[in-house]
Amino acid sequence: MDDSLICGLIGTGIGRSLTPAMHEREGAAHGLRYVYRIVDLDAVAATVNDLARLVDTAADLGFRGLNITHPCKQIVIEHLDELSDDAASLGAVNTILFDGGRKIGHNTDWSGFGRSFQLGLAGVSIDHAVLLGAGGAGAAVAYALAKAGAGQVTVVDADEVRARSLLSSMQSVFVGTTFVSAVPSDLPRVLSDADGIVHATPVGMAAHPGIAFDPALLRADHWVAEVVYRPAETELLVAAAARGCRTLAGTGMAVHQAADAFQIFTGRPADADRMSAHMRELISLEEASALAGVSS
Ligand code: NAD
Numbered sequence: 465m466d467d468s469l470i471c472g473l474i475g476t477g478i479g480r481s482l483t484p485a486m487h488e489r490e491g492a493a494h495g496l497r498y499v500y501r502i503v504d505l506d507a508v509a510a511t512v513n514d515l516a517r518l519v520d521t522a523a524d525l526g527f528r529g530l531n532i533t534h535p536c537k538q539i540v541i542e543h544l545d546e547l548s549d550d551a552a553s554l555g556a557v558n559t560i561l562f563d564g565g566r567k568i569g570h571n572t573d574w575s576g577f578g579r580s581f582q583l584g585l586a587g588v589s590i591d592h593a594v595l596l597g598a599g600g601a602g603a604a605v606a607y608a609l610a611k612a613g614a615g616q617v618t619v620v621d622a623d624e625v626r627a628r629s630l631l632s633s634m635q636s637v638f639v640g641t642t643f644v645s646a647v648p649s650d651l652p653r654v655l656s657d658a659d660g661i662v663h664a665t666p667v668g669m670a671a672h673p674g675i676a677f678d679p680a681l682l683r684a685d686h687w688v689a690e691v692v693y694r695p696a697e698t699e700l701l702v703a704a705a706a707r708g709c710r711t712l713a714g715t716g717m718a719v720h721q722a723a724d725a726f727q728i729f730t731g732r733p734a735d736a737d738r739m740s741a742h743m744r745e746l747i748s749l750e751e752a753s754a755l756a757g758v759s760s
Contacts, residue, residue: 468497470526471729474518475533476505482746483531486722489742490734498730505536512536516543519560519567529561529729537600544569553637554607556600559725570728573604576721578612579736581689584712588687589659590614594651596676597621597664598630601691601717605662606630610638618644618654622665651677660687660709668698670754675700684708693718696747719743 469491473483484500491498503518505511510518515536520543522530532540537556541547544557545566551557557569593614595606598621609617617634621627627645635643646654655661667676669692679700682688688704693714701711722743723734 467495468499469528469729470499470501471529471531472501472503472522472527473531473533474503474505474515475536478502478504478533479507480750482718482743483722485746486719486739486742487726487729490723490726490739491730493735493738494730494732496730512539515540519543523562523567527562529559529725531725532558532560534600541569543567550574550607554603555633556603558721559728561728570725571604572721572724572728573601573717574607574611575724576719577605577691577717578608579720579724580716581608581612581712584716585660585687585689585710588710592616592618592658594618594620594654594658594661595664596648596651596661597691598623598626599664602662602664603630603633605664605689605691606634606643607637609662610634610641610643614641616642616644618646618658620646620648620651620654622648648677652681655681655686658686660689662689662691663698663700664691666692668692668695668700670694673699675703679703679707682707682709687712690714691717694747695751696744715740715743715747 484502487500488498537558540557547569551569551571554571556571558573559570561568593609595602595617598619606617619627619631624647631643631645665676666672667674682704687710689712690698690701691714692698696713696715704711719736719740723736723739726734
């Protein structure tokens with residue numbers, strides 16, 4: 465393969481994404497001339513209706529691939545030539561490889577969470593896992609938990625219809641895992657019988673501070689996995705650690721989904737530890753500059 469390549473990210477509200485810096489630095493560490501561009505639909509006055517044109521233009525311009533994010537992960541599928549089995553089962557694509565004139569869709573959100581979970585919470589029981597949040601991230605987590613052999617996944621969402629819809633799409637793919645849906649007021653009962661919980665709502669992000677459920681429901685023998693990664697240490701992770709729970713930060717999913725996409729684009733395995741250190745450095749810088757902004 466030529467040692468220069470260009471990739472990009474299409475979505476909305478991605479102006480502050482850390483992904484370009486992570487990909488480019490990892491590319492440089494591999495000796496590649498690797499450029500990673502952001503295509504923010506808002507910034508170029510485009511909508512999802514322009515997605516096919518943008519994807520085709522990137523292919524025509526010689527991009528090696530694209531990452532795809534909100535709100536394009538489902539809609540992009542109709543513009544692709546081929547899907548990996550996992551992307552097809554999930555019904556969502558976050559990575560497109562342009563290969564031999566074909567546009568091939570992959571999903572590294574689920575594999576990124578799966579790898580992070582396997583490394584960061586090695587050995588925990590997943591006989592019964594609770595998933596709070598049935599949106600895009602929640603779907604990837606549900607898929608990863610089932611792939612990892614979860615016995616039961618209870619999907620909890622403030623929007624009951626979303627929880628039920630995720631349950632039925634997952635249940636149609638996985639026969640070995642029982643999916644159950646519930647609403648947040650069921651959490652005391654559901655958690656009393658669970659091994660751990662994955663939090664996959666936006667609550668806890670810098671822009672949505674707080675914790676999506678009462679951490680007093682956690683016992684020391686629960687594990688707690690977070691999907692929110694900005695900040696890296698959310699209020700939930702702090703509260704769970706204080707109660708003695710094993711915890712997993714959302715940065716792991718973000719790093720491993722990027723590492724898996726890097727491998728798809730370049731054909732080279734990424735050094736996930738190096739990417740993780742870089743991501744934490746970027747988040748720390750961002751947090752320090754936000755603090756400086758508040759105090760000045
Ligand atoms: P989304 O909007 O698609 O879904 C969020 C879901 O949470 C919705 O179904 C909503 O009804 C539910 N919800 C919101 N508040 C709730 C509450 N208090 N109780 C119960 N349910 C509630 O969002 P998304 O794309 O799935 O993203 C969720 C979070 O995951 C965001 O913070 C995002 O930044 C993060 N994320 C992280 C990674 C990663 O790599 N770590 C990847 C993708 C998304």
